[in-house]
Amino acid sequence: MLEGIEYSQGEEREDFVGFKIKPKIVVYPKNEEEIVKIVNYARETRTPIVTWGAGTSLSGHLMCDGCILLDMSKYMNKIIEINEIDWYAHVQPGVNLEYLNKELNKKGFFFPPDPASFFLCTVGGATANSSGGMRGVKYGTFRDWVLALKVVLPNGKVIKLGEPLRKNRGGYDLVHLFVGSEGTLGIITEIWLRITPLPRKKIYTVLAYMKSLEDTAETIIELRKRRILPEISEYIDIDVIRALNKNLNAGLKESEGGAFIISVEEDYLDELKDILKEREYIIAEGEEAEKIYSIRAQSAIALRAESKYMFVEDIVVPVSKLIDAIKRLKEIERKYNVRMPVIAHIGDGNLHPNIMLSDTSLAEQIFEEVAKIAIELGGSISGEHGIGYQKAKLLAEQIVSHNGEEVLKIMKGIKDLIDPYDIMNPNKYVELAYKLWEKK
Amino acid sequence: MLEGIEYSQGEEREDFVGFKIKPKIVVYPKNEEEIVKIVNYARETRTPIVTWGAGTSLSGHLMCDGCILLDMSKYMNKIIEINEIDWYAHVQPGVNLEYLNKELNKKGFFFPPDPASFFLCTVGGATANSSGGMRGVKYGTFRDWVLALKVVLPNGKVIKLGEPLRKNRGGYDLVHLFVGSEGTLGIITEIWLRITPLPRKKIYTVLAYMKSLEDTAETIIELRKRRILPEISEYIDIDVIRALNKNLNAGLKESEGGAFIISVEEDYLDELKDILKEREYIIAEGEEAEKIYSIRAQSAIALRAESKYMFVEDIVVPVSKLIDAIKRLKEIERKYNVRMPVIAHIGDGNLHPNIMLSDTSLAEQIFEEVAKIAIELGGSISGEHGIGYQKAKLLAEQIVSHNGEEVLKIMKGIKDLIDPYDIMNPNKYVELAYKLWEKK
Numbered sequence: 058m059l060e061g062i063e064y065s066q067g068e069e070r071e072d073f074v075g076f077k078i079k080p081k082i083v084v085y086p087k088n089e090e091e092i093v094k095i096v097n098y099a100r101e102t103r104t105p106i107v108t109w110g111a112g113t114s115l116s117g118h119l120m121c122d123g124c125i126l127l128d129m130s131k132y133m134n135k136i137i138e139i140n141e142i143d144w145y146a147h148v149q150p151g152v153n154l155e156y157l158n159k160e161l162n163k164k165g166f167f168f169p170p171d172p173a174s175f176f177l178c179t180v181g182g183a184t185a186n187s188s189g190g191m192r193g194v195k196y197g198t199f200r201d202w203v204l205a206l207k208v209v210l211p212n213g214k215v216i217k218l219g220e221p222l223r224k225n226r227g228g229y230d231l232v233h234l235f236v237g238s239e240g241t242l243g244i245i246t247e248i249w250l251r252i253t254p255l256p257r258k259k260i261y262t263v264l265a266y267m268k269s270l271e272d273t274a275e276t277i278i279e280l281r282k283r284r285i286l287p288e289i290s291e292y293i294d295i296d297v298i299r300a301l302n303k304n305l306n307a308g309l310k311e312s313e314g315g316a317f318i319i320s321v322e323e324d325y326l327d328e329l330k331d332i333l334k335e336r337e338y339i340i341a342e343g344e345e346a347e348k349i350y351s352i353r354a355q356s357a358i359a360l361r362a363e364s365k366y367m368f369v370e371d372i373v374v375p376v377s378k379l380i381d382a383i384k385r386l387k388e389i390e391r392k393y394n395v396r397m398p399v400i401a402h403i404g405d406g407n408l409h410p411n412i413m414l415s416d417t418s419l420a421e422q423i424f425e426e427v428a429k430i431a432i433e434l435g436g437s438i439s440g441e442h443g444i445g446y447q448k449a450k451l452l453a454e455q456i457v458s459h460n461g462e463e464v465l466k467i468m469k470g471i472k473d474l475i476d477p478y479d480i481m482n483p484n485k486y487v488e489l490a491y492k493l494w495e496k497k
Numbered sequence: 498m499l500e501g502i503e504y505s506q507g508e509e510r511e512d513f514v515g516f517k518i519k520p521k522i523v524v525y526p527k528n529e530e531e532i533v534k535i536v537n538y539a540r541e542t543r544t545p546i547v548t549w550g551a552g553t554s555l556s557g558h559l560m561c562d563g564c565i566l567l568d569m570s571k572y573m574n575k576i577i578e579i580n581e582i583d584w585y586a587h588v589q590p591g592v593n594l595e596y597l598n599k600e601l602n603k604k605g606f607f608f609p610p611d612p613a614s615f616f617l618c619t620v621g622g623a624t625a626n627s628s629g630g631m632r633g634v635k636y637g638t639f640r641d642w643v644l645a646l647k648v649v650l651p652n653g654k655v656i657k658l659g660e661p662l663r664k665n666r667g668g669y670d671l672v673h674l675f676v677g678s679e680g681t682l683g684i685i686t687e688i689w690l691r692i693t694p695l696p697r698k699k700i701y702t703v704l705a706y707m708k709s710l711e712d713t714a715e716t717i718i719e720l721r722k723r724r725i726l727p728e729i730s731e732y733i734d735i736d737v738i739r740a741l742n743k744n745l746n747a748g749l750k751e752s753e754g755g756a757f758i759i760s761v762e763e764d765y766l767d768e769l770k771d772i773l774k775e776r777e778y779i780i781a782e783g784e785e786a787e788k789i790y791s792i793r794a795q796s797a798i799a800l801r802a803e804s805k806y807m808f809v810e811d812i813v814v815p816v817s818k819l820i821d822a823i824k825r826l827k828e829i830e831r832k833y834n835v836r837m838p839v840i841a842h843i844g845d846g847n848l849h850p851n852i853m854l855s856d857t858s859l860a861e862q863i864f865e866e867v868a869k870i871a872i873e874l875g876g877s878i879s880g881e882h883g884i885g886y887q888k889a890k891l892l893a894e895q896i897v898s899h900n901g902e903e904v905l906k907i908m909k910g911i912k913d914l915i916d917p918y919d920i921m922n923p924n925k926y927v928e929l930a931y932k933l934w935e936k937k
Contacts, residue, residue: 142721142817165724189664198664200673201641216901223845224629224638224813224880226677227895228927229908233640233673237666254724257764281582284605284694324697373664377582405663440664455667461656468669470914475907487668 058098059084062091063131070109070126073174073361074369076117076446078107080126087132089207089215089246096244097213099125099480107482108240110151110182113174115369116439117446118186118239118485127244129181136160137247145204145221146250150181166252169196172441173354181245187237189441191289191353194404198441200236207247208235211476221249234471239443240482242475260288262320262346263329265338266312270294270399273317274379277403279332281376288320290404291353297398300359307352307359312337317403318353320346356400360411368412368420370427374436376406385430386410393423407440425451432458449489457494465491498538499524502531503571510549510566513614513801514809516557516886518547520566527572529647529655529686536684537653539565539920547922548680550591550622553614555809556885558626558679558925567684569621576600577687585644585661586690590621606692609636612881613794621685627677629881631729631793634844638881640676647687648675651916661689674911679883680922682915700728702760702786703769705778706752710734710839713757714819717843719772721816728760730844731793737838740799747792747799752777757843758793760786796840800851808852808860810867814876816846825870826850833863847880865891872898889929897934905931 063085070078081104086092099106105124112119119126129151136157137147141164148157154168155176161167171190172178178188184206189198196202205219219225219232235242267273273292280287293301294315301307309316317336321329326340341349361367374382386408390397400409410427414420428438428451438444438451456465469491479488503525510518521544526532539546545564552559559566569591576597577587581604588597594608595616601607611630612618618628624646629638636642645659659665659672675682707713713732720727733741734755741747749756757776761769766780781789801807814822826848830837840849850867854860868878868891878884878891896905909931919928 140817142718143815144721187666187670193664200670210903212903214901214903216903217899218904220875220877220899222813222815222877222880224633224842224847225877226627226811226879226881226883227877227899228884228892228904228930229911230627230640230673230677231904231907233670237670254726278582281584286694371666373662375583375662377580402664407664435660437660437662437665437667439666440662441666443666444668452668459657459660459667461654463650463652463654463656464658464668464671467671467915471669471911474910474914490668 072112072114072119074115074367075365076120078119079122081123083126083128085128085131092209092244092246093213096209100211100478105480105483108244110179111177113178115442116444116448120446130179139164144252146252148180148248150245152180154178154180161252165255167255168250168252170199170202173357180248184236184245184248185240186443191291193402194290195286195288200233202251203236204251205249206232206235206245208243208245210243211478211481239486241472241486242481259323260320261326262341262349263338264349265317265333265336266310267314267317267336269314270383271380273403274383277376285325287404291318292401292403293356294399297356297400300363301352304359304362305355318349360398364413366413366415368424370410371439371442372428372431372436373407373440374431374434378434379406382430382434389426395423444486446485450493453490453494465494512552512554512559514555514807515805516560518559519562521563523566523568525568525571532649532684532686533653536649540651540918545920545923548684550619551617553618555882557887558885560886570619579604584692586692588620588688590685592620594618594620601692605695607695608690608692610639610642613797620688624676624685624688625680626883631731633842634730635726635728640673642691643676644691645689646672646675646685648683648685650683651918651921679926681912681926682921699763700760701766702781702789703778704789705757705773705776706750707754707757707776709754710823711820713843714823717816725765727844731758732841732843733796734839737796737840740803741792744799744802745795758789800838804853806853806855808864810850811879811882812848812868812871812876813880814846814871814874818874819846822870822874829866835863884926886925890933893930893934905934
């Protein structure tokens with residue numbers, strides 16, 4: 058059934074944080090027709106399908122043992138069209154996000170969501186995960202920018218969801234159901250993304266050395282009260298700064314309180330200077346600003362170079378609860394005497410404490426305790442990395458405590474409705490959350 | 498079962514465009530608890546529930562004969578909280594949109610989506626319909642601004658969907674499934690809306706008298722090519738101008754080619770003047786600009802005053818297909834010799850030709866022909882008014898031709914999953930579309 062389709066056997070892979078992928082077979086489809094064949098084969102043999110873009114997944118989305126691994130990066134990696142009148146980019150899922158943005162930039166456009174892995178990741182992976190990034194504070198995440206999708210359903214039928222239009226009331230919104238569905242509902246084969254003109258206003262990037270993470274959180278609250286909307290608003294602590302200096306020659310000052318990186322339109326600059334007045338800071342633009350942005354983007358890579366044991370947390374709390382969350386994080390750090398460097402999209406309350414610990418079971422325990430801070434403060438266990446295998450139990454807890462058991466049932470009902478064969482990235486995310494909750 | 502709940506019997510209503518609502522009973526709930534009781538009663542007696550906000554519906558969403566009409570406007574009309582740090586407004590569904598914005602403005606914020614009925618409509622109605630408006634060209638529609646919802650499900654259980662957070666990966670995105678679900682999945686009892694600071698930049702509104710609708714479309718394409726992103730970008734034709742002058746003393750020039758109303762940040766103004774150079778225009782700001790905006794918002798009311806026979810179309814086409822769409826509209830006008838004044842959010846390809854015809858069956862035929870222009874040009878039969886009863890058949894056609902039959906089946910499957918009792922605004926929208934398609 059798979060004749061004519063390129064494949065390899067006996068190949069094992071590892072994702073960015075070390076989760077193991079042990080496929081029965083890796084297939085390299087060249088087009089939608091081949092993907093339909095693969096899905097039909099999977100359904101008939103009840104073999105799980107997992108889709109690989111660039112392997113930058115952070116929550117065990119790709120883990121499998123005996124699956125068909127559908128590698129989109131080899132052939133399904135083209136830009137189909139950039140439409141300069143209708144303002145969309147139409148792409149295949151395996152296209153690299155940085156490459157897409159470079160092509161858009163040439164025409165005066167950009168695609169705002171920028172996961173830190175933008176130079177590695179694929180648009181398909183980031184769509185399936187509804188990824189965020191630094192610009193999220195202003196521009197939101199992938200779900201705010203995906204207009205339409207082409208999908209091969211588990212039953213082998215090809216559908217299109219949405220239209221490449223900003224406005225469309227054509228039935229229930231299924232586009233948003235598939236964005237962030239983590240490969241559990243179907244195989245995305247084409248994506249239409251909304252694009253927007255490059256900003257015309259001058260943007261300045263300020264790199265400020267802060268007194269502490271709390272000090273930075275207080276600054277964020279001050280910015281909110283003054284109704285300043287930054288382009289990006291990031292924090293890295295001293296531990297991350299040291300890793301960046303050591304492993305990537307970043308040349309940052311090793312200031313105990315960490316660094317706050319904020320970009321604003323020029324109209325906001327004076328007010329920002331006023332807010333930051335007692336801290337040491339530099340103001341950058343153009344290439345120098347790009348360099349700061351790129352250093353920040355590589356923070357996780359710098360940490361990863363220090364240890365292969367790294368549990369990447371991704372909690373969100375309401376901005377008004379940032380100080381409480383930080384206090385609770387510090388308590389956990391003290392209690393376990395664990396190294397937990399913090400990278401944060403602090404402007405939208407999205408914190409990434411990274412648990413660096415070789416004792417996996419203790420790391421998992423700490424990981425859960427951190428996630429529970431978010432649940433207790435009315436936040437979310439994931440802002441942008443998703444659930445995958447790793448956070449399914451926490452997802453069940455969050456949904457049951459915040460949303461109600463019925464919500465978990467509806468989500469499971471939707472999975473069963475669309476994938477009754479249970480072949481699409483099974484036993485993860487919503488499905489696993491439901492199983493774990495049901496067992497209780 | 499409904500004891501203690503305020504109600505009236507024998508009351509009949511009509512929506513903005515004249516669709517008839519003949520409820521068995523009208524209930525005026527005071528809180529969520531009462532709504533749960535009403536839903537339980539509806540389920541047990543299998544009585545349809547239709548929710549009323551302000552009756553500004555345009556596609557027969559509220560039509561019923563023998564339903565329970567749940568009127569949210571009498572008691573469930575409060576702002577619960579405006580959070581100036583987390584940047585959200587938490588409201589009850591019956592709150593008036595203009596009132597909400599006035600309260601937000603006092604604190605330096607606003608909520609961008611602005612259906613032309615903003616001064617009449619409720620937030621709940623606009624959420625259920627994912628309404629758009631003039632600012633849609635820059636800020637999108639309700640679906641881009643709803644963060645979280647509280648809902649009473651058909652089974653009587655109360656759930657919360659989403660969190661008042663910009664970033665949240667807590668399972669499948671059900672918020673977007675309920676936004677725009679037109680009352681067919683559950684009763685919305687609370688809404689958390691994202692809010693944003695009032696713009697700091699000076700904004701100018703230009704009112705230009707154009708050569709024609711085509712001339713305006715060409716101007717829009719020119720703006721797109723130059724990557725100018727306006728705040729609003731509207732068109733009204735000569736027929737609408739006359740109605741505004743006659744019925745609302747608008748004092749507009751009765752120019753044959755109609756009027757283009759566009760607002761831009763000051764940085765764009767010189768370029769805009771250059772594009773408009775051969776047309777007569779005025780530049781307004783502040784109160785004068787507000788007045789122009791308000792005249793535009795009342796266009797449909799001015800037309801309605803001319804005739805009670807008004808079929809309001811709401812097609813969207815890709816901006817690159819605007820000229821084709823206009824040609825096709827003119828052909829229909831000529832073919833039937835029908836009066837069809839055009840109001841348009843022209844900047845995003847959203848056209849509202851209004852069919853003014855007392856011959857209902859001919860009007861319906863024309864209505865369908867207009868909608869088919871959108872289907873054939875890769876657009877949508879609705880940008881912001883929704884489907885309701887009126888457009889269900891067209892919805893089936895659009896989905897089957899653009900998206901695939903499977904999409905209609907999935908939508909129907911979701912309706913059955915969440916409302917197996919078929920009590921929530923039944924026999925409209927997705928459910929009716931499915932029935933009509935199945936019968937063929």
